[in-house]
Amino acid sequence: MKAESTSSDQRPLLEWAARLCPDSPRKRVKEWIASGRFYLDGEVVTKAGLRIEDPGDSLTMGAPDTSVFSWVRRKRIHPKLTVLYMDESLAIVNKDAGVLSVPVEGQGGESALSILGDYLNDPKGEGTRRRIFGAPGKVMPLPVHRxxxxxxxxxxxxxxxxxxxxxIDQLRKHTLLREYIAFCDGRARAESGTWRHYLKLDHAGYHQSLYNKPVEGSTEAVTHYETEHIFERHRVTKVRIRLETGLKHQIRIQAAAEGLSLVGDRLYNSATRKAVERKGATLPYGFRRQALHACTIGLKHPESGKELRFESPLPGDLKGLEERLD
Structure with a gap:
């Protein structure tokens, strides 16, 4: 680190750091210094009052030898959304049930995409934006899957x-790992296997139709499954599912076609659908949504090529369902 000298050109570190962040208040720059975001000759400096001569390029915001800064600490940025990982290329978030993945025209409510965008583009997030993306300008997250x-x-x-x-190229080549945990009514025909069907969306783009052979306008859906546990008393099966393709409602409609309708599925589980239609009826096991959780994502980083893998434990409502079934 540069040694202090008695030169009359000495000025507090805060002054030099503020020049690197001309659009930020000095108070905020001082806070960034104290939190260890500035480096002098490659070493962290945390004293805003440290008097030094003009450091030139030796003073940087962020480690000078780090080409990609990554945010690897879990942070709940919204009551229903947690960031597990983020860098200048991608973000992995964990969303609660009830939150849309992306905004849907004509459908209100917040989405994971908009929540992350609002968080990063809030004036309070300027430090995060600078540190990750190198500039204070707006960041626009983009959807990869839903x-x-x-x-x-x-x-x-x-x-x-x-x-x-x-x-998206990884998705198309089926190299992006996506695994789910599902609780299904019924028992699988085998402990593990692969479901292959053809799905066709209606003109509204909402309801899927399933076929065993290709028809005009249909797309092949391939899903791999493995039984994790059978709750004999209730005849419910806990299944780990790996998507090969990823079509709308793919897991839900294929599971139903194989006699394994998801617990709580209001579209493809006839028992749940009938309970919803009967005013005042109790939903099976008191579970109010489809019992499906995206538990694993594995991918190759778009820039570094590094293999990344992320896990999400069962949320509270599914843990509660599992306890009731036990």
């Missing part, structure tokens, strides 16, 4: 168009 509104768990969002293209 989860149904009432499915909980992990979602990958891209932070720039190039990264999104790389991640």
């Amino acid at each position: 989860l149904d509104q009432y499915t909980s768990g992990l979602l990958c969002l891209a932070m720039n168009p190039d990264a999104r293209a790389h991640l």
